[in-house]
Amino acid sequence: MIAAELAQQWRRPRTLATLGALGCFTFALTIALALSGGGDLQRVGDIPLLIVPDRAGASIPVIALASTMKFFLPLAVAIFAGESIAGDAASGRLRYALARPLPRSRYLLAKLLVALLLSLVAVVLVPLAALLAGTIAFGWHPLTAIDGSSSTSLHSAIVTLEPATTIVRLGIADAYVAAGMLSIFAFAFLLSTLTTQPFAAVAGGVGLTLVSRVLNADYLPGVAVLNSWMPNNDVDLWEHFLQRPTQTAGMSHFLLLQLIYAAVFLGAAWWWFQRRDILA
Amino acid sequence: MIAAELAKQARRPRAWVTLATMAAVPALLTLVIGATRPTLTERVGDYGSVVTNSSGLTLPLIALSAMLLFMLPLAVAIFAGECVAGEASWGSLRYLLSRPVARWRVLAAKATVAGIYSTAAVLLVVIVALVSGAIAFGLHSLTVLDIQHTTPFIVASAKLAPLTAVGRLGLASAFVLASLTSTFAFALLLSTLTARPFSAVAGAVGFGLVSRALDNVPGLHALSPWLPVTDEAGNLWTGFFTRPMQTVGIPHALLVQALYTGVFAVCALTWFARKDVLS
Numbered sequence: 001m002i003a004a005e006l007a008q009q010w011r012r013p014r015t016l017a018t019l020g021a022l023g024c025f026t027f028a029l030t031i032a033l034a035l036s037g038g039g040d041l042q043r044v045g046d047i048p049l050l051i052v053p054d055r056a057g058a059s060i061p062v063i064a065l066a067s068t069m070k071f072f073l074p075l076a077v078a079i080f081a082g083e084s085i086a087g088d089a090a091s092g093r094l095r096y097a098l099a100r101p102l103p104r105s106r107y108l109l110a111k112l113l114v115a116l117l118l119s120l121v122a123v124v125l126v127p128l129a130a131l132l133a134g135t136i137a138f139g140w141h142p143l144t145a146i147d148g149s150s151s152t153s154l155h156s157a158i159v160t161l162e163p164a165t166t167i168v169r170l171g172i173a174d175a176y177v178a179a180g181m182l183s184i185f186a187f188a189f190l191l192s193t194l195t196t197q198p199f200a201a202v203a204g205g206v207g208l209t210l211v212s213r214v215l216n217a218d219y220l221p222g223v224a225v226l227n228s229w230m231p232n233n234d235v236d237l238w239e240h241f242l243q244r245p246t247q248t249a250g251m252s253h254f255l256l257l258q259l260i261y262a263a264v265f266l267g268a269a270w271w272w273f274q275r276r277d278i279l280a
Numbered sequence: 281m282i283a284a285e286l287a288k289q290a291r292r293p294r295a296w297v298t299l300a301t302m303a304a305v306p307a308l309l310t311l312v313i314g315a316t317r318p319t320l321t322e323r324v325g326d327y328g329s330v331v332t333n334s335s336g337l338t339l340p341l342i343a344l345s346a347m348l349l350f351m352l353p354l355a356v357a358i359f360a361g362e363c364v365a366g367e368a369s370w371g372s373l374r375y376l377l378s379r380p381v382a383r384w385r386v387l388a389a390k391a392t393v394a395g396i397y398s399t400a401a402v403l404l405v406v407i408v409a410l411v412s413g414a415i416a417f418g419l420h421s422l423t424v425l426d427i428q429h430t431t432p433f434i435v436a437s438a439k440l441a442p443l444t445a446v447g448r449l450g451l452a453s454a455f456v457l458a459s460l461t462s463t464f465a466f467a468l469l470l471s472t473l474t475a476r477p478f479s480a481v482a483g484a485v486g487f488g489l490v491s492r493a494l495d496n497v498p499g500l501h502a503l504s505p506w507l508p509v510t511d512e513a514g515n516l517w518t519g520f521f522t523r524p525m526q527t528v529g530i531p532h533a534l535l536v537q538a539l540y541t542g543v544f545a546v547c548a549l550t551w552f553a554r555k556d557v558l559s
Contacts, residue, residue, distance in 0.1 A: 033499035042498035053499065063498050071493035203482035206489070214350045218323075220309075 001102070001110045009114055014083065018076050022122055023129045025072065026064045030133040033060070038138070041146070045239040050146035053134075058143040058166040060134025061127035062242065065170075068126055069177055069235055070209070076122040077181045078205030081188035082198055084115040085273075089196040095278050108273050112189065112266070119185055123178040127170055142166070147243050159244045169246075173238035176251065180235035182258040184208055186265035187231075193273045208232070228253065231261050281381065285393045295397060298358050302401045305351060306343040306409035313342070314416045325518030326511070327428035335420040337445045339413025340406045341521065344456060347405055348514050353488050354481075355401040356460045360467035361480030363390040364552070368475035374557050387552050391468055391545075398464060399457060406453050410446075421445070424521045438523035445521075452517040455530065459516075461537050462508035463488055465544035472552040505532065508540045 038054035188205030212232035429436035467484030519526030
């Protein structure tokens with residue numbers, strides 16, 4: 001059932017368009033940097049890390065992850081999760097899928113696993129494609145970054161990472177980003193069981209990142225209490241893996257938070273889907 | 281026709297809920313800030329900073345800065361995105377268009393009314409913040425610290441008399457409104473394309489998100505001045521509160537807004553004029 005579902009989703013233009021757009025984005029980014037601004041210091045993230053892109057190909061995955069993690073990656077994840085069941089409902093296939101003599105949980109589980117797999121592909125694709133594009137454009141050199149948080153005007157804290165180390169660190173960072181998408185994934189999946197409009201489920205999933213970003217002390221005074229409980233605020237902590245020494249403060253809290261959000265949303269999705277009247 | 285449309289929209293709960301939310305947020309902000317942190321500095325825009333308890337006039341600045349990211353674009357997207365798609369989803373669009381009035385006039389009336397409501401939303405934010413701020417902290421002269429030009433040796437700040445500050449607030453509101461026009465026009469275009477109001481509203485909010493996401497990509501800085509929604513252009517209104525007034529970039533930002541608005545409006549008009557109306 002999972003294999004059939006995977007084959008079906010893989011053939012859909014939406015899947016290829018989403019993944020293709022993410023891949024193209026990294027190449028477009030590399031080309032833009034190669035044409036202009038490649039030799040300048042670029043600020044990456046909140047720390048900030050200051051990186052000169054054309055010194056090392058490995059700088060491209062860092063920049064690509066930093067610029068996709070807040071919107072484009074959540075969008076891709078919300079598309080895969082939000083379309084999974086609502087997409088079937090919208091095309092009128094849901095009732096036939098459920099008419100088979102199988103428990104509904106099996107269908108839900110197959111949908112869940114396939115959507116998870118596709119989301120994971122999206123999150124892994126971005127740094128991989130970026131690494132490929134970056135290495136072609138700027139070569140396989142050690143990554144040098146200035147750590148903006150521990151630098152003063154007299155002394156700049158420079159971090160140099162060997163290519164192999166960089167790749168390991170990037171792998172860990174990417175795993176962290178992937179885990180950070182769980183809450184959005186689960187929420188879009190829950191919406192997907194609730195509505196028959198895929199677009200509404202996708203927009204709702206993206207809406208969760210928005211709520212998370214708006215209820216942020218940087219923008220709205222007085223909501224600092226909520227900061228550490230927001231589903232998507234701390235996803236940018238992966239940048240600390242590139243600092244020296246690596247700082248992991250707050251990460252376990254964020255990962256635990258993701259698990260809690262995922263459990264609540266997925267539990268609600270399962271509970272609702274068991275009882276739902278299927279009209280489409 | 282505009283008056284009829286205005287009256288019709290005024291009876292719909294959606295308009296009231298949106299406007300009430302727009303009024304509630306600044307009032308709530310005043311409460312939260314007044315109760316928990318009146319003496320702290322609050323950042324306003326990219327390089328401004330104010331201390332709340334020095335004057336109630338700081339509240340409109342904080343409210344505009346906080347709501348420009350999401351709440352104001354959402355309100356504008358709701359008013360513009362629902363105007364045609366709302367009728368289509370009710371099934372009343374075909375009856376509306378069966379009257380002997382040119383389609384472009386229908387769309388123009390709808391857009392005018394949506395524009396009036398959007399303007400009301402922005403003004404409501406500023407006025408509620410001003411009134412609640414004045415009640416909480418009094419109408420003293422406004423001091424804005426210019427972080428960008430402040431060094432350890434000089435504190436760059438501007439002190440504005442209450443009347444001047446209110447005048448500048450008017451200018452700032454006008455600029456904020458102008459910077460929302462591309463979102464408004466895009467929502468209007470989507471509203472003529474779809475029969476689902478939710479899609480039009482979400483699409484217009486997504487429009488701002490995509491633009492902001494592209495703006496934050498290192499290496500695509502060449503694109504930034506031409507994007508419709510960016511933090512930098514959106515925050516230019518804070519320049520009205522520095523001394524001397526900084527207006528660099530404002531004509532360019534207005535030009536970009538006018539370009540996007542024009543293109544979307546023309547698309548909406550041509551599409552709506554020849555659309556097959558099925559609902």
